[in-house]
Amino acid sequence: MTPISIAFLPLTDCAVLVAAKEKGFAAEAGFDLRLIRTTSWAETRDRLVYGQAEAAHLLAPLAVGVTLGISQHRCALAAPFKLNVNGNIFVMGTEFAQALDPDPIRRLEDPLATAHDFASAIGLYRRKPIIGMVHRLSSHALTLRYWLASAGIDPDRDVSMPVLPPSFMSDALRAGEIDGYIAGSPWGLVAVDQGLAETVMVSARIWQRGVEKLLAFREEWMEANPEIVDRLIVALSAAAAWCDEPGNREELARLLSAPEYINLDPRIILPSLSGRFPVRAGAPLADVPDAMIFHREAAGFPWRSQALWIYSQFVRWGFIKASAENEQIAGNVFRSDVYRRALGASGLPMPGASMKLEGSLSTPLPVGSSSGTLTLGPDRFFDGRVFDPARIEEYLAGFAT
Amino acid sequence: MRIVIVDDSGLRATVLEDGLREAGYDDIHVVPPHGAWVAKLERMAPDVVLMDLGSPSRDTLEEMLAVSRALARPIAMFVDQSDETMIGAAIDAGVSAYVVDGLRKERVKPVLDLAIRRFRAFASMQAELNEARTALAERKTIDRAKAILMESRNLSEADAYSLLRSTAMNQSRRIIEVAEALITASDLLGGKS
Numbered sequence: 001m002t003p004i005s006i007a008f009l010p011l012t013d014c015a016v017l018v019a020a021k022e023k024g025f026a027a028e029a030g031f032d033l034r035l036i037r038t039t040s041w042a043e044t045r046d047r048l049v050y051g052q053a054e055a056a057h058l059l060a061p062l063a064v065g066v067t068l069g070i071s072q073h074r075c076a077l078a079a080p081f082k083l084n085v086n087g088n089i090f091v092m093g094t095e096f097a098q099a100l101d102p103d104p105i106r107r108l109e110d111p112l113a114t115a116h117d118f119a120s121a122i123g124l125y126r127r128k129p130i131i132g133m134v135h136r137l138s139s140h141a142l143t144l145r146y147w148l149a150s151a152g153i154d155p156d157r158d159v160s161m162p163v164l165p166p167s168f169m170s171d172a173l174r175a176g177e178i179d180g181y182i183a184g185s186p187w188g189l190v191a192v193d194q195g196l197a198e199t200v201m202v203s204a205r206i207w208q209r210g211v212e213k214l215l216a217f218r219e220e221w222m223e224a225n226p227e228i229v230d231r232l233i234v235a236l237s238a239a240a241a242w243c244d245e246p247g248n249r250e251e252l253a254r255l256l257s258a259p260e261y262i263n264l265d266p267r268i269i270l271p272s273l274s275g276r277f278p279v280r281a282g283a284p285l286a287d288v289p290d291a292m293i294f295h296r297e298a299a300g301f302p303w304r305s306q307a308l309w310i311y312s313q314f315v316r317w318g319f320i321k322a323s324a325e326n327e328q329i330a331g332n333v334f335r336s337d338v339y340r341r342a343l344g345a346s347g348l349p350m351p352g353a354s355m356k357l358e359g360s361l362s363t364p365l366p367v368g369s370s371s372g373t374l375t376l377g378p379d380r381f382f383d384g385r386v387f388d389p390a391r392i393e394e395y396l397a398g399f400a401t
Numbered sequence: 402m403r404i405v406i407v408d409d410s411g412l413r414a415t416v417l418e419d420g421l422r423e424a425g426y427d428d429i430h431v432v433p434p435h436g437a438w439v440a441k442l443e444r445m446a447p448d449v450v451l452m453d454l455g456s457p458s459r460d461t462l463e464e465m466l467a468v469s470r471a472l473a474r475p476i477a478m479f480v481d482q483s484d485e486t487m488i489g490a491a492i493d494a495g496v497s498a499y500v501v502d503g504l505r506k507e508r509v510k511p512v513l514d515l516a517i518r519r520f521r522a523f524a525s526m527q528a529e530l531n532e533a534r535t536a537l538a539e540r541k542t543i544d545r546a547k548a549i550l551m552e553s554r555n556l557s558e559a560d561a562y563s564l565l566r567s568t569a570m571n572q573s574r575r576i577i578e579v580a581e582a583l584i585t586a587s588d589l590l591g592g593k594s
Contacts, residue, residue, distance in 0.1 A: 039457050042463055042497075043454055046454065046497065050489065050492050052489075052492050052493075072477070135460060136468075163460040165457040168457050
């Protein structure tokens with residue numbers, strides 16, 4: 001057995017790791033998998049960066065940020081596999097939500113209108129709303145900034161965004177320390193369940209196929225252990241297929257609910273897997289069919305264009321200066337080459353390219369793949385913009401107007 | 402050198418503070434991570450911030466380090482990134498340190514060494530305390546189970562205990578598990594104890 005330690009944060013999207021351990025995918029592949037539960041993203045990052053875990057369940061923008069040297073100690077990270085697509089939920093306290101469309105399902109259906117309602121609601125509020133973020137370098141922060149900015153809100157000026165671990169958000173809301181928060185499932189739903197907050201937006205309605213959590217390694221370790229890395233990716237890919245199976249959702253929710261993982265009632269976890277969840281206590285459920293994707297559409301494939309989208313947003317918000325060097329470093333964090341090497345013989349449909357236009361598909365599209373048929377799901381941004389990784393400067397200039 | 406300890410477990414902060422004072426550091430402040438603690442920290446302008454590696458407040462602090470104007474000088478987690486032994490020891494012990502960039506390594510190293518030792522000492526104290534608590538709770542449970550057997554089966558205390566022990570051995574379970582099962586069963590059947 002090969003011992004391997006993976007650090008994770010308690011979230012629905014650590015599902016693939018939990019299934020790999022609990023359903024035997026890791027053991028079958030010869031791994032003695034140890035999952036290290038951490039409390040904050042800073043801790044997950046440090047355990048990976050300083051070698052206390054071989055791999056980590058990590059926010060995609062944090063992996064890019066650590067590699068670029070904008071989150072404490074600079075360390076080259078590499079992500080050959082994505083653990084999921086989508087999954088974040090933005091909730092605001094019931095008082096603030098009163099200023100938005102009274103029909104909470106309509107809010108989700110029209111992100112553009114809701115962004116403008118949100119801008120007006122800020123004006124009506126007695127002070128700057130305080131929105132809890134799970135990390136400055138998170139997909140949550142980047143998609144929320146993107147969405148708010150579409151209605152003329154300057155996220156650095158018009159709202160304040162303190163950082164808290166996802167599992168602490170609902171308590172902070174109850175204590176009045178924040179007015180709302182965006183967090184990965186199931187933590188957004190905890191406050192809704194308690195009647196403290198209402199869902200305002202879900203990340204899948206801002207970007208239909210948003211990049212979320214990665215399996216990240218230190219690049220140096222990954223390069224030195226190709227056999228272990230490939231074998232692990234194969235095992236995790238099988239676990240991801242199991243997680244995506246609708247018939248396994250109830251069991252998966254139960255596995256995740258254990259104290260050593262999320263430590264929450266499976267009743268709260270299940271909706272984030274099924275995509276049918278409450279937006280307001282007692283109101284009809286919303287349907288978000290692609291709320292979280294683990295395996296289908298080659299969800300695990302790390303498109304380099306997605307790493308570059310993250311880089312483009314870092315530049316947009318002034319986290320880093322635009323340069324050819326930074327662009328290259330960021331793009332290299334996503335290792336589609338290693339994914340191909342590991343899963344090439346598996347018979348899974350393999351994308352023919354490593355980059356694509358992000359946000360160009362409004363309907364599912366069969367694409368070139370080396371084996372079988374690969375259909376990519378709709379991946380539009382709600383405002384219809386398309387990210388061309390070859391024309392980042394032009395893309396960014398488009399936001400200035 | 403001004404050292405701030407961010408901690409809301411009073412005991413650990415005291416253990417660490419005492420150690421630092423004994424070693425001759427006298428500009429030490431303990432800040433619990435509640436309310437406007439980051440603003441307080443900014444006003445204090447510390448040279449070194451020590452906190453629990455697993456503390457949820459680290460994310461809050463790092464966010465402030467990224468955007469704060471008052472703490473404009475960059476802060477690094479460890480002074481000397483090449484000292485892998487020390488970094489490993491710090492993480493094992495659960496110490497995270499934020500140090501003002503430019504502070505000399507020789508000045509910070511003894512502080513970190515001490516913090517690592519004290520965090521370790523605190524962790525083993527906690528472990529001992531938990532063990533003692535568990536042992537006490539287990540003894541109480543076993544005593545209750547013995548009392549049930551003594552009353553319902555009219556056994557002596559020694560016989561009650563040996564019955565528990567032989568049952569546990571026959572079922573390959575721990576005595577405490579058998580005792581708990583017995584108490585549950587007795588409660589269900591409306592037993593007095």
